[in-house]
Amino acid sequence: MKYRLFIASVIAAMAAVSCGCESTEEKPVSWGSPKAYETPELNAADSMKLAPHNAPLQLALERYVAQKDGMIGICVITDSLVYGVNRDEHFPMMSTVKFATALAVTDKPRAMTDTIQVRRSQLHPGTWSPIRRRRRAVDQPIAVDHLLKYALTLSDNNAFDILTDYVGGPKAVQKFLDRQGVHGIMFKYAENQMNVNWELYPDNWCTPRAMATLVYNFYNLDDTPATRRVKELMAACKTGHNRLLEGIAEEGAVLYHKTGTGGNNPRTGLLRAINDVGFVRLPDSRGGGGYAIAVFVTEANFNAHEAARCISDLSSIAYTHLR
Numbered sequence: 239m240k241y242r243l244f245i246a247s248v249i250a251a252m253a254a255v256s257c258g259c260e261s262t263e264e265k266p267v268s269w270g271s272p273k274a275y276e277t278p279e280l281n282a283a284d285s286m287k288l289a290p291h292n293a294p295l296q297l298a299l300e301r302y303v304a305q306k307d308g309m310i311g312i313c314v315i316t317d318s319l320v321y322g323v324n325r326d327e328h329f330p331m332m333s334t335v336k337f338a339t340a341l342a343v344t345d346k347p348r349a350m351t352d353t354i355q356v357r358r359s360q361l362h363p364g365t366w367s368p369i370r371r372r373r374r375a376v377d378q379p380i381a382v383d384h385l386l387k388y389a390l391t392l393s394d395n396n397a398f399d400i401l402t403d404y405v406g407g408p409k410a411v412q413k414f415l416d417r418q419g420v421h422g423i424m425f426k427y428a429e430n431q432m433n434v435n436w437e438l439y440p441d442n443w444c445t446p447r448a449m450a451t452l453v454y455n456f457y458n459l460d461d462t463p464a465t466r467r468v469k470e471l472m473a474a475c476k477t478g479h480n481r482l483l484e485g486i487a488e489e490g491a492v493l494y495h496k497t498g499t500g501g502n503n504p505r506t507g508l509l510r511a512i513n514d515v516g517f518v519r520l521p522d523s524r525g526g527g528g529y530a531i532a533v534f535v536t537e538a539n540f541n542a543h544e545a546a547r548c549i550s551d552l553s554s555i556a557y558t559h560l561r
Contacts, residue, residue, distance in 0.1 A: 252260050269555045271435035295559040296321050300556060307510060308509070308538025313446035315454045315530040321556075324393040326422070327448040330440050330511040332498030333393045334449060335425055337515065339474075341456060342414040343382065344464040352504055353379040353405055360396065365433045367396040383467070390471040390496060395429040402428055420455070422448025422483035439500060439510065449515050454530035457494065457517040469494050472516065480546045482531060485553025488519030488561065498534075499542070501560045509538040510547035514553075520561055529560055 291297045295314070300361050303323045305312045311329050313322035343349050357377050361370040369388045385401050388394035405411060408425045417425050422445035432438045459465050478497035486493055493556065495516025515532040533552050535545040 239286065242266070250488045255422075262501050286315065286318065286320050288323045290454075291321070292370065293321065294309075295556065296391050298331075298555050298559065299323050299552065302552060306538075306548060307474050308540065308545070308548075309536045310538075311446040311532075311534045312552050313450040313530075313532050314560075315450045316560060317527070317529075320447065320450075322446060322450075325450075326445050328443040328445060329424075329513070330442075330500060331442045331498045332439070332511045332513055333395075333398070333429075334444070334496050334498040334513050334515050334532075335391050335423075335442055336393065336398045337496040338423065338425060338452065339398060339402050339405065339411050340468050340471075341452070343401055344468060345414055346405055350381075350383050350464070350467065352382045354385065354400060356380045356400055360400055360403075361424060362396055362399075362430050362433070363546055365395045368392050368524050369394050369397050369537060374549065383494060385472055386468070390468070391474050391476050393497060393499075394478050397429055399428045414453070418452075418455070419454050420448060436504070446534055448530040450530045451534065453515055457528070457530065459549065467489040473494060476545070478514050479541075480520075481512070481517055481549040482533065483555040484546075484550040485555075486518060486557050487554075488557075491557075491561075493517070494519070501542075503537075506537075508539065509515070509536065509542065509545055511536045512538075514541050514549050517558065517561075529556070531556055 243378070254421060274312070291408065299312055299321060300323055303312070309324070309329070311322070311324035313320065313325040338437060348560040354372070355377065358378070360426050363370070382401070382404065385397040388397035389401055392415065402408060403409060409426060412425050415425070422442050424441070426441045427438045432442070456465070457469070472494035474490060475495055475497065481497060483493050483496050493516050495514055498513035500510030500512070510532065513534045517528055517530050531553065533549045535548055538545055
């Protein structure tokens with residue numbers, strides 16, 4: 239491992255419940271009431287000033303992106319300034335949209351004491367879905383908390399689609415984002431729709447600034463059982479360790495993040511998308527406590543490993559300047 243990162247233990251072991259084809263299942267933690275999104279100032283980051291053009295971090299980000307053959311967008315939001323390159327351009331979200339659906343789930347009353355009756359037909363083959371390998375035998379109830387765990391820590395596509403349906407579909411998630419005053423995110427299609435027709439993927443887009451704003455605002459909400467659970471799951475993310483995480487080498491820092499990954503465009507041969515978005519909590523509350531960062535790489539004439547290296551490098555640049 240090229241990095242050393244302390245991540246505090248996530249949730250204590252949950253009691254088991256009987257279910258379908260397996261003898262045990264994780265019980266959801268209680269999120270309690272009221273809803274997580276009842277009173278927050280979710281557009282806080284929108285009022286922040288852009289960093290001066292001669293700010294050291296801004297210059298470093300611009301120099302790095304200018305050297306790369308590909309479309310790279312980055313936005314970094316601190317407690318006082320917004321930095322970035324191509325921060326208002328449109329980029330395919332890929333699985334970073336799962337973060338938006340997770341927040342819409344937290345807006346649903348009593349979500350984490352709820353279960354969803356999942357039909358076997360909803361566990362589609364031919365897509366990334368660890369939960370399908372375990373739970374495909376019969377129709378069965380699955381806890382919302384368990385589906386969130388699969389969607390956020392393992393980027394499970396079927397779990398994500400089931401949760402999106404649970405809150406009312408992509409349009410409902412879009413309305414949730416609009417109510418929060420976070421603009422620059424467009425969510426039209428579920429994962430299975432894009433799996434059937436890969437040409438739909440650019441229609442789920444965001445700007446780096448909008449996604450960084452969503453992350454920043456969420457991590458500055460009042461701490462509730464709901465927000466704590468989502469943070470715990472994102473701190474435990476098991477995908478994309480060679481992206482943002484690799485750029486944060488200091489023990490005691492914590493990254494809460496969600497990745498997005500796409501293959502190559504069959505027509506152009508160019509990389510479709512490699513993304514990572516998250517919040518970095520600095521050790522000992524230095525630098526105001528932390529910052530949000532969103533990095534998107536698309537239409538690049540290099541492979542996924544090189545794209546991940548770009549994200550890691552940009553993460554390291556941001557961390558070095560802000561720690």
